[in-house]
Amino acid sequence: MAAKPETKPSQWPLIVVTGAGGFLGSHLCEHYLRRGQKVVGVDNFSTGTPKNIEYLRGLPGATTNFSFFEADVCAPWIQWLQSSDRPLIFHFASPASPPLYQKLAFETMAVNTTGLERAMDWADRFGGRCVFASTSETYGDPLVHPQPESYRGNVNTMGPRSCYDEAKRFGETLVYTRNWKRGTAHGLVRIFNTYGPRMNPSDGRVVINFLVQGLGREPLTVYGDGTQTRSFCFVSDLVNGIARYAESDLTEPVNLGNDREFTILELAQEVRILFGNDLPIVHRALPADDPVKRRPDLKKARELLAGWSPTVPLSEGLRLMLEWLKSTEGSAK
Numbered sequence: 001m002a003a004k005p006e007t008k009p010s011q012w013p014l015i016v017v018t019g020a021g022g023f024l025g026s027h028l029c030e031h032y033l034r035r036g037q038k039v040v041g042v043d044n045f046s047t048g049t050p051k052n053i054e055y056l057r058g059l060p061g062a063t064t065n066f067s068f069f070e071a072d073v074c075a076p077w078i079q080w081l082q083s084s085d086r087p088l089i090f091h092f093a094s095p096a097s098p099p100l101y102q103k104l105a106f107e108t109m110a111v112n113t114t115g116l117e118r119a120m121d122w123a124d125r126f127g128g129r130c131v132f133a134s135t136s137e138t139y140g141d142p143l144v145h146p147q148p149e150s151y152r153g154n155v156n157t158m159g160p161r162s163c164y165d166e167a168k169r170f171g172e173t174l175v176y177t178r179n180w181k182r183g184t185a186h187g188l189v190r191i192f193n194t195y196g197p198r199m200n201p202s203d204g205r206v207v208i209n210f211l212v213q214g215l216g217r218e219p220l221t222v223y224g225d226g227t228q229t230r231s232f233c234f235v236s237d238l239v240n241g242i243a244r245y246a247e248s249d250l251t252e253p254v255n256l257g258n259d260r261e262f263t264i265l266e267l268a269q270e271v272r273i274l275f276g277n278d279l280p281i282v283h284r285a286l287p288a289d290d291p292v293k294r295r296p297d298l299k300k301a302r303e304l305l306a307g308w309s310p311t312v313p314l315s316e317g318l319r320l321m322l323e324w325l326k327s328t329e330g331s332a333k
């Protein structure tokens with residue numbers, strides 16, 4: 001059964017979103033602003049864009065309810081966040097696409113460890129809760145399929161993806177250890193590939209890549225033979241699941257995504273249909289440690305998150321994303 005979108009206001013008086021200028025962070029801010037909540041966003045724009053903040057400032061009620069700080073969340077928070085309200089902090093700041101986290105490797109490791117500790121410190125100081133954006137990359141190139149939360153992963157500590165995968169894994173350990181040692185109740189969600197409006201058009205992730213290539217009437221680039229699989233979640237489904245998790249008192253990892261699995265060639269075909277079915281496909285070498293299969297086991301999410309389930313089919317999500325991309329053409333970062 002499809003879950004109704006979460007429409008209740010948060011039980012938390014203040015929502016803080018790190019990475020507010022990015023794709024998921026801006027959608028989280030929008031989710032709470034549309035419910036009349038007080039939201040503070042922070043971003044250093046290392047991979048995000050001020051355009052997402054401008055968009056948020058234009059939402060109803062944002063003039064009074066939204067504040068934004070341009071800052072590095074690895075620096076001490078006291079200098080920019082002055083509030084004694086109990087915060088629900090979404091720690092979503094981090095480069096997320098392979099080309100960008102590989103370019104910003106040290107920054108990626110710092111924001112998922114030092115930055116996360118700063119976020120949890122702030123939450124603890126004011127009686128709040130922090131929810132960390134972890135990832136399906138903690139499963140690496142999985143030997144178990146689909147991936148349940150109990151699977152411990154198959155991850156390379158020394159490769160081009162390690163700065164991201166291992167930083168997220170250590171971030172999970174930081175959350176777990178703080179809860180264990182200090183009796184706090186921070187949480188984390190393991191997010192699988194998500195797509196939608198406000199993704200950075202040049203960040204190299206496959207859905208936005210294909211759509212940008214399609215709009216430019218360029219061939220679609222498939223890495224390897226295209227038989228590797230991914231599952232793609234539309235952003236509204238993901239944000240609905242994250243909000244349900246955040247409002248609960250869960251501290252254990254929960255997978256969030258869409259469990260319909262596609263090969264990259266099937267995704268390319270869905271995109272070709274949007275552009276009249278005549279775009280050629282070119283193949284390039286598969287990057288090192290690229291996972292062969294990826295699909296979340298969503299049993300736990302469905303059980304624990306009040307009947308939550310992804311609802312938006314890939315064809316519909318791609319159409320919505322293309323509409324957005326066309327409306328921003330020429331103004332993309």
Ligand SMILES: NC(=O)c1ccc[n+]([C@@H]2O[C@H](COP(=O)([O-])OP(=O)(O)OC[C@H]3O[C@@H](n4cnc5c(N)ncnc54)[C@H](O)[C@@H]3O)[C@@H](O)[C@H]2O)c1
Binds near residue numbers: 096
């Ligand atoms: N989108 C996905 O499919 C996906 C999947 C798994 C996990 N995640 C996680 O979700 C989070 C958000 O991902 P996204 O897709 O929105 O990426 P994104 O790159 O669009 O957004 C990340 C934002 O964090 C900001 N940022 C990075 N380092 C910062 C720092 N030190 N201080 C302040 N701001 C900083 C960037 O400028 C950017 O605006 C990330 O933690 C990512 O690892 C995303």
